[in-house]
Structure formats: C-alpha cells, structure tokens
Amino acid sequence: MKSSIKKSTFKAIYRLLDHVSPLSDDCGVLCGAACCTYGDVDDDELGIYLLPGEDKLFNGDEEWLRWSCEDALNYDFPDSWYGDLYFVRCKTPPHCPREMRPLQCRSFPLAPHITENGRLVLILHSAELPYACPLLENPDAYPLQQDFVKATYTVWKHLLRDPLIFDLVEMDSADRLQTGCELKIICPG
Numbered sequence: 001m002k003s004s005i006k007k008s009t010f011k012a013i014y015r016l017l018d019h020v021s022p023l024s025d026d027c028g029v030l031c032g033a034a035c036c037t038y039g040d041v042d043d044d045e046l047g048i049y050l051l052p053g054e055d056k057l058f059n060g061d062e063e064w065l066r067w068s069c070e071d072a073l074n075y076d077f078p079d080s081w082y083g084d085l086y087f088v089r090c091k092t093p094p095h096c097p098r099e100m101r102p103l104q105c106r107s108f109p110l111a112p113h114i115t116e117n118g119r120l121v122l123i124l125h126s127a128e129l130p131y132a133c134p135l136l137e138n139p140d141a142y143p144l145q146q147d148f149v150k151a152t153y154t155v156w157k158h159l160l161r162d163p164l165i166f167d168l169v170e171m172d173s174a175d176r177l178q179t180g181c182e183l184k185i186i187c188p189g
C-alpha cells in the first residue's frame with residue numbers, strides 16, 4: 001500500500017512516543033504485560049498489523065519479530081486498503097527493543113476516534129480484547145499520564161493526514177457509532 005508518510009516522519013513519531021508511557025511506572029507489572037503475552041507466540045492467527053508505511057522502519061529480518069505479509073483485502077480494513085499488509089508477532093514478549101515497538105503498542109490503551117462533527121478525539125480502546133487491561137477496566141484508579149495523552153494525540157493528528165490511515169480511523173469510528181459503543185473520551189482535542 002502506498003503511504004504518503006515519509007520514513008523520516010515515522011521515525012520522528014517513534015521518537016516522540018519513546019519518551020512517554022501510560023503510567024509513570026511500568027503498567028505491565030499490574031497484569032503480567034497481558035497485552036504483550038496473551039495467546040501463543042506461535043499462533044499464526046495472532047499479530048499486530050503495521051500501519052501503511054510503518055514497515056519502512058523495519059528491514060524484515062529483526063530477530064525478535066515473526067513477520068507475515070497478507071493481502072489487505074482478506075481482512076476487515078477500509079476498501080481503500082489493498083495489496084500487502086504486514087503483521088508482526090513478538091517472539092519473546094514482553095521483551096522487545098522499546099524504541100522499535102509498533103505504533104499499535106505505543107498508542108494502547110488509547111485509540112483515535114473521529115466524532116460526528118469531524119473532530120479527532122482520543123478514547124479508551126473500545127474493541128473487545130482477549131485479555132484484561134487494568135487501565136481499561138479501572139481507569140479511575142489508573143489515570144493516564146498527560147504527556148502520554150498529549151503526545152499520542154499529536155501523533156494521530158499527523159497520521160490522519162495519510163488518506164489510508166484516515167480511512168481506517170473513520171471506519172472504526174463509524175462502527176462505534178453504529179454499534180452504540182460507549183465512548184470514554186480521554187482527550188477531546
């Protein structure tokens with residue numbers, strides 16, 4: 001898929017998010033790093049998809065990652081997504097080179113959402129998950145750090161300039177509205 005975001009921009013986005021995290025302490029100790037360790041590392045059905053163009057930051061032979069390349073048309077992605085889509089699975093979770101974590105890992109537990117009047121907000125991840133995340137289950141007990149929220153908002157503002165990424169966020173947002181999903185807005189923009 002043709003991404004309009006340059007490699008240097010993805011690098012800058014990674015750098016910005018290198019310095020922030022959801023809590024001041026490692027939230028992985030609350031749950032045994034559930035979002036990294038759920039499932040079987042050898043399960044081909046599991047994986048993290050890279051955003052269009054994010055693969056520019058990798059060379060495909062990272063020892064800590066297992067790769068698969070799929071046809072976007074076979075998955076529930078926007079109609080504008082076609083061609084190669086890359087999935088990665090960590091071989092030794094929760095251990096990974098922190099500065100190379102994919103964007104999905106960096107953004108979680110926040111998700112971008114476009115409101116009915118077209119504004120970008122950040123919400124707590126609302127999709128069903130195969131594990132329990134304390135930050136989602138008990139957000140009052142674990143308020144997210146403001147620098148993490150702000151940096152994540154800035155990043156999604158940039159990412160939405162890419163038409164393919166915009167289409168994905170728009171599709172997910174429309175699905176939430178259609179299913180009457182309760183939105184827990186963390187950053188109203």
Ligand code: SF4
Nearest residue numbers: 027028031033035133
């Ligand atoms: S984001 Fe949630 S599931 Fe992942 S390590 Fe932190 S608390 Fe656990």
Ligand code: SF4
Nearest residue numbers: 036090093094096105
């Ligand atoms: S890249 Fe790191 S943060 Fe992301 S799932 Fe793998 S071990 Fe967890």
